[in-house]
Amino acid sequence: MNVEFINPFLVSLINVISTMATIELTPGKPQLKNHDIAKGDVSGLMGMISPKTRGSLSITFEQSLILEIMNNMLGEKPESINEDITDLVGEITNMVTGGAKNLLSEKGYDFDMATPAVVSGKNHTISHKARGKKIMMPFSHKHGNVFIEICFEDV
Template sequence: MTKPKQAANKNQPVSMDDGNHMDILMINALLNSLFTIFATMVRLEIKAGIPVMKQNNIAKGEASGLIGMKASGTSGSVALSLTLPTIRVISGSMLGEEFTSINKDATDLVGELTNMLVGGAKRILSDKGHDFDMHTPQLLSGDGHEILHHHPGKTVLLPILIDQDEFYIELNFV
């Protein structure tokens, strides 16, 4: 894994001293899952940015997938939010066709990536003794759409750098 780059916003980085052990476990599982997906299926290089606390519900991308998760003692949700340029790059590499608009094909791709991401993280966490149930992804799209996580509280935003652009993973667990 490559060294994280400083996020391009003014939010405070998530500290390992913040006390939320599940966020740290989940971030690591999501990153491991994402790097596997991009190495084996998408075949593109990505780099993780610095996780920060998200300040609002506005999506950073034009298309997002949101999945709820529940385990004994914790529950929450994970979102994957992609900009059109990142969807174009990913679809071109993964499917051989560059999607040029946010349409059903583009949102289906985001939903499938979200499902693979969270499914991979679920397997990793299960190996560590944390068994989660997953819900079906909710697909959201449009400029400025909101991602309403399944629980109130702090949302961690993790930027992922790809081909001169970024996409984002969000997680919110209680």
């Protein structure tokens, strides 16, 4: 898994959040994930399959940031994570994966997306179990952090 493959996900998240909520995320350095774990409060997960690889992606938000995104989009800020927020995280997960899929398709990498599932629970963690390297991409904002993690294995 190389930078050419990682960057489209990074670019896509920044674009989606900027476009939807006029919030500009600051990307940190993508890193191989070993034992450090991204914790958060609500996560979108997506399975991906291509003829040669398969894998999973997660986008994990801290509550304070996703509530601010909702506030910027709709002018209303729930007190905690409710069904409107999990719907929003599912939609963001679809849009980020779809955006990366389009960017990668232009480079000759094609994959199919499954459908998103959204986890909510204070301080949960996610372990991707594909037999391949796990890449974590951190993003920061004054209202909180968000992490993308992806992992692929050869079929």
